Structures are given as C-alpha cells and as structure tokens.
Amino acid sequence: MKEKILTFDDVKLIYHTARGETVATEHLSFSVEEGEFVAIIGPSGCGKSTLLSLAAGLLSPSEGSVRCLGSIGYMLQRDELFLWRTIEKNIFLPLEIKKIGSEETRKRARELAIKYGLGDFLDSYPSQLSGGMRQRAALIRTLAAEPDVLLLDEPFSALDYQTRLNVTKDVSDIIRSEGKTALLITHDISEAISLADRVIVLTARPAHVAHTHILGFSETDPLRRRENQQFSGWFELLWKELNV
C-alpha cells in the first residue's frame, strides 16, 4: 500500500467572530495517498477553502489532527501573479520565499516553464498573457519549489468556459506527468469527475465526509473522460449526493 501523505483525523474547526462561533467542520477524517489525485466536492458554504487552509497549516484544528508528510504547494482560484514581476520572476517567487533559490533550482524551474510552453513568455509581464497562460504560469510557480502535495482551490473557476476546459487538460497533464499528489477542492461536479482518481463528497456545515468514490476511469485525459459512458453516471450520482 502507498504511503498516506496527507491525513485528516477527526478534525473539528470552530470559526470565531464577534457575533458568535461557527462550527465549520466536525469529525472530518480522510487521507490522500502518494501520487493520488483526490477531488473534494461539497454543498456551497461547507467550508471547502477552510479545509485547504487546514491542509496548508495556515489554520490549526480546534480538535483532532491534520498531518502532512511532505511540503505543500497552494494554487488559488485566481492566478495571483504579481503584476510587477516578469513571468520568470513570478515562477521564482517560492524559491525566494523558501530561500532555496540556487542556480540549480532556478534552472529546474525555468526548464519546467519551457517544457510546458511558457518559454517565450519568461520575460513578459502577466498583463501580456491570456487568462489560460497566466493560470499555467501559476501552476508552474506552484511546482517550482517541488511540493509533495498540490492543493488546488477551484483553480479554474475564474476562467471562461473554453479556456477552462483547455486549462483543465493542461493542468491535469502536467500534474500527471510530474507524478504529483493533488487535492482539488471544487463545487463543479464535472470538473471533479474529469480530473480525479477519487472523489470525496462532504456534507453541509459542519462538514464531514458523506461518501467516497473511486472513479476507476482507464484514461486520465479530462476531455476524453467527458466523452466516456461512465461520466454521466457519476455526475448523476454525485449530483444526488450533494443535494440530499
């Protein structure tokens, strides 16, 4: 059996505001194995982003524990590229922050960018790139520090539909070919089905795991999966489970 690289064990998280407290999650337990692509879907407002903050170690659980055996890379809804930096300098950002910027790590990051079609844009500024290219640059930035786990917070939701399908395929190809472990959080059922190996369905607040499904597709290409017979079956099932 593969190693469990990220584990949530009976996690409870309480949010405090001046008006009162909200229990965001309770009895939340699941784990992600090395090399696995897991998607988490849940009804809106179930605290999906909270979950990623917990996984990234930016929040500590009120009860229970979150264990991550490796380093994480966080990809947000928008590309969040720094407009005053060139694409290359944006990609080097995690290297600077983690103080691991060396000739070698920079070279590897640059090669990654070239490999995935950003070679001609390294000296461009983000404003000169299309939305899809920018999101691709954001992924390369996330990968530059060689994280063990990728946390994806609806990374395609800010894109228009056509770009979205293309970027989803891009990101899927890159993550698969780099052999990364990924945890995707989304409200988009078809996105979860087209990307993941396993889908976890959360309940409404306080969120915990309602169902887990191993999808069992033979192909990983998100566009091909959408044509697959099983796709609509999974969609119907997950749709029902979200709307109980």
Next chain:
Amino acid sequence: MKNLTFSEEHRHWLTKRRRSSALVWGLRIGLLVLLLLFWELSTRFGWADAFLVSSPSRMIATVGTLYREGTLFYHIGVTLLETVIGFAAAVILGCAAALLLWWSDLLRRVLEPYIVVLNALPKIALGPLIIIWCGTGSKAIVFMTVIVGIIIVIMQMLTAFLATDKNKLLLLRSMGANKFQILKKLIIPSSLASFFSMLKVAVGMSWIGSIMGEYIVSRAGLGYLIVYGGQVFKLDLVMTATVILCLLAAAMYFFVALLEKILVKNADS
C-alpha cells in the same frame, strides 16, 4: 512606422484623435492668453484699478525689479528649499510611521483615534507653539510643512498597505513567508501606485505648509513677499509672488508625475 499597415479607417481615426488633442491644448493656451490680455487691457482702459488688481505688465516689471535687486532667486530659493525639505521629511517619516503601524496591529489600534484627531486639527492652531519651540527661522517653517503633510502621508500609505490583496497574502503565507518577506515582496511593491498618488497630494500639502509657515514667522520667501506686499499695499508684489508660487507648485507636481511615469510601468493589469 507601422502606419503603412493600418487600414484607411484606422489612419483616419488616429488623425482625428491627434486633432482633438491639439484642439484641447490650443484652447488651454488660448484661454490663458485671453485671460492675460483681458486683465492687461482692463487696467489700460481703466475698467479696473491697476493699483488694486495689478496687471501682467506690472508683474513683469516687478519681476525685473526683484531680479535687479538680486532678491528674486533668493526668495524663490528660500521657499523652495523649505518646501522640498519639509516635503521629503513628511514623506519619509510618514511612510516609516505607516510601516510601523502596518507591522504592529496593536500599535495601529491604539493610535488610530490619535491620528484621526491630529488629521482633523487645523495645523495653523499650532502656530504660536511652533514659534516658541523652533524660533522664527526656516526651522519653524519646515516643521510646519512636515506637520501639515505627514498625517495624510501616514493615512494614505497605511490604507494602501492594509488594502493588499488577501489572496496574495494567503499565497505567500502558504509558501511559508515571514512578515518581513511579505513586506518586501508584496506590500511595498503593490503600494507603489498609491505611493505616487500620495506624493501628488503631499506636494500640495507641503506648499500649504510652507506658505502658512512663512505667513506666521518668516523674514524671507514667497509667503513673506505676499504678506509684506499686503501690509504695504503693493499688490503687484502679492500677485507676482502668487504667480511664481503657481509655477513652482505646478513644476513640482509635474516632476512627481514624470517620476511616476518612469517608475510605474507594470503596475496596471
């Protein structure tokens, strides 16, 4: 030029645009000339008393007199120096204070009401105190310039620092960035545009400060010429000094705007 590859319609559009911008400039200059001409003629034909409203020709004569007396550049220099030193000090100290307030949440929350009150206070009320503390020389005027400008610098920069995109902060924190890295990599570069709009406001503030300071204490400078001219009813002197002040303030503003154009290239998306 790329012009050759453009369509007929696009070239037409470009010409139209150039013409309309030329029209605006023409009208701007025309308005000024017309105003000066009207002013000059109305005093020549006796519609207005040149003793009370002065006139362009009398102002030119006054500049000539000041120049021959050797005091023209002396007065300009005194005021300009006071303003620029006060401006620079207000900007540097104000930005440092804003950084400190951004860094410490506790400090910011404690000092917030004090800043609000200091902002509302008319600084001219401090005139007597400034004379006693700093004497009646340039030191008092620079001090006045600083206190007039610094509060707005602090408030605008703090607002800019605090308005930094929450998601970009989240991104940096997820990379494990410490507070100093967040400041250096995100807060300061993303506040550059706000810094320049603050500078433009601070230019105006420092002229207010220095002239107000000269009204209260000085023995030299353009503010002094205005007060002195008013006291001895030499309105030519008052008008001349005011016009020179306009030109200097405009020059300083355009200098800041130019600096912005050079430095803020990729700040917009």
